[in-house]
Amino acid sequence: xxxxxxxxxxxxxxxxxxxxxxxxxxxxxxxxxxxxxxxxxxxxxxxxxxxxxxxxxxxxxxxxxxxxxxxxxxxxxxxxxxxxxxxxxxxxxxxxxxxxxxxxxxxxxxxxxxxxxxxxxxxxxx
Numbered sequence: 001x002x003x004x005x006x007x008x009x010x011x012x013x014x015x016x017x018x019x020x021x022x023x024x025x026x027x028x029x030x031x032x033x034x035x036x037x038x039x040x041x042x043x044x045x046x047x048x049x050x051x052x053x054x055x056x057x058x059x060x061x062x063x064x065x066x067x068x069x070x071x072x073x074x075x076x077x078x079x080x081x082x083x084x085x086x087x088x089x090x091x092x093x094x095x096x097x098x099x100x101x102x103x104x105x106x107x108x109x110x111x112x113x114x115x116x117x118x119x120x121x122x123x124x125x126x
Contacts (some may be wrong), residue, residue, distance in 0.1 A: 001025045001115050005095045008120030009105045011085055015124070019080040021095030021117055022032045029073040035080045036110055037091035037122075044094070048080060049106040058106040062088075078109070092119040 007019040021033070034049040048069035050056045057069050068081040078095060096113035107113065 001027060001031060001097050001099075002030045003030060003095050003097060003115055003117035005093060005117035005120040006078045008032045008093060008122045010123045010125065013086055013124055013126050015085050016081070016083045017081065017085065017122060019093055019095075019120060019122070021078040021080075023076045023078070023097065025076075027099065028076040028097075031097040031099050031115075032105055032107050033069075033071060033098075034096045034107055034110075034113060035078075036096060038091075038094065038119075044110050045091075046108045046110070047093070049108055050078065051104050051106050052101065053103055054105045056106050060106060060108075082122070085122075087126045090122060090124050093123050094119045095109045 002024040005021045035047040040042040042124045050069045054071045066084045073077040095117040097115040098113045
């Protein structure tokens with residue numbers, strides 16, 4: 001599956017953005033999905049994950065309560081709604097996919113993902 005993340009941009013602190021991750025192919029619904037972010041000089045950080053059907057989600061403590069992950073399998077698209085953004089959220093955001101997992105599984109570890117999008121930059125100004 002090929003992934004393309006988009007929707008990043010420049011936003012003021014306290015604002016909102018919605019990222020999207022569009023997937024090619026007919027097997028999107030068979031993939032567990034996730035969002036990660038990375039700033040220069042740091043490791044890729046887990047942000048949120050969602051199971052194949054969307055029934056299970058998981059968030060990092062730093063975004064819990066502010067970000068919402070969702071997916072529309074009919075549109076082969078995953079979303080990340082980001083509210084109450086702070087400058088600490090500034091990063092390149094990546095989407096990832098992994099096939100061959102059972103329905104309810106969510107994955108926090110980047111090494112377990114097989115496919116990655118190219119990343120979209122989110123910049124939050126103070």
